[in-house]
Amino acid sequence: MSLWEYANPRRFMRLTDIVLPWSAGGAALLMTVGLIWGFFFTPDDYEQGSTVKIIFIHVPAAMLAINTWFMMLVTSLVWLIRRHHVSALAAKAAAPVGVTMTLIALFTGAIWGEPMWGTYWAWDPRLTSFMILFVFYLGYIALWAAIEDPDTAADLTSILCIVGSVFAFLSRYAVMFWNQGLHQGASLSLDKAQHVADVFSNPLYVSIAGFILFFIAMVLLRTRTEIRARRMSALIARERQEAA
Amino acid sequence: MFLPDLGKYTVPVLGAYAVALLLILILTVQSLIRAARIKRDLAETEERRKHHD
Numbered sequence: 356m357s358l359w360e361y362a363n364p365r366r367f368m369r370l371t372d373i374v375l376p377w378s379a380g381g382a383a384l385l386m387t388v389g390l391i392w393g394f395f396f397t398p399d400d401y402e403q404g405s406t407v408k409i410i411f412i413h414v415p416a417a418m419l420a421i422n423t424w425f426m427m428l429v430t431s432l433v434w435l436i437r438r439h440h441v442s443a444l445a446a447k448a449a450a451p452v453g454v455t456m457t458l459i460a461l462f463t464g465a466i467w468g469e470p471m472w473g474t475y476w477a478w479d480p481r482l483t484s485f486m487i488l489f490v491f492y493l494g495y496i497a498l499w500a501a502i503e504d505p506d507t508a509a510d511l512t513s514i515l516c517i518v519g520s521v522f523a524f525l526s527r528y529a530v531m532f533w534n535q536g537l538h539q540g541a542s543l544s545l546d547k548a549q550h551v552a553d554v555f556s557n558p559l560y561v562s563i564a565g566f567i568l569f570f571i572a573m574v575l576l577r578t579r580t581e582i583r584a585r586r587m588s589a590l591i592a593r594e595r596q597e598a599a
Numbered sequence: 600m601f602l603p604d605l606g607k608y609t610v611p612v613l614g615a616y617a618v619a620l621l622l623i624l625i626l627t628v629q630s631l632i633r634a635a636r637i638k639r640d641l642a643e644t645e646e647r648r649k650h651h652d
Contacts, residue, residue, distance in 0.1 A: 395603055405605040408612050411618040455626045463615040470611055573630055579633045587641045592650055
């Protein structure tokens with residue numbers, strides 16, 4: 356069986372009928388375990404005190420903020436190359452999830468930054484590229500809403516998505532390109548000097564897994580809604596045509 | 600006390616969790632409400648089409 360078979364809306368709906376409840380249940384379970392473990396059962400950090408507990412929401416949200424855009428990039432490219440409607444609708448469905456995650460990362464980062472850096476905001480390379488990514492998300496959602504013809508909207512938003520990928524990439528790697536700014540490097544790294552201690556990384560992995568499943572559940576739910584909305588628009592258009 | 604002792608960082612830590620969970624809740628509820636509404640509207644439209652045909 357080929358992956359492209361799921362570009363058929365009926366097959367996609369049948370598959371997601373099964374996958375959606377499992378991913379939603381897994382998300383609820385893992386997010387609850389990860390966040391309770393991180394919030395209640397981890398010690399304070401010797402430098403950051405209890406603010407280290409913010410890591411269990413900030414890092415998963417930031418990871419998803421960036422990777423949602425990359426998922427949108429892949430599905431947008433599939434739309435541009437193969438013209439599968441489900442992939443364009445999946446990109447559209449993912450954008451509100453991505454913007455929410457970006458907002459969470461920006462908010463929790465600011466709240467965490469104030470006690471640690473002495474400021475809520477700095478024009479640091481990573482923070483700035485994240486802010487630009489947030490604006491791109493808003494622009495992407497607005498563009499979908501502004502264009503009536505769905506295929507034209509999918510074309511133009513796909514191009515916007517390709518352009519915005521630069522900032523998604525910079526959000527991830529800005530710390531490496533510019534050795535300046537307040538934001539530290541990756542919390543989860545193969546470099547032992549950078550990697551957070553196991554007492555924090557274990558609940559963090561659970562929380563990240565929960566956030567990923569939450570993302571999958573939300574994108575599937577929203578894509579199913581977009582497919583139904585598109586079918587409804589087509590039926591209504593046919594009714595109008597017949598009435599005219 | 601039910602909450603762990605967060606010391607002088609009680610407000611920022613609780614604030615970060617509250618904002619994040621609120622945004623996740625808003626996204627979830629909005630997605631579920633829209634999904635239910637569109638599903639119902641589509642069913643009505645299909646039913647109307649069936650009668651029409």
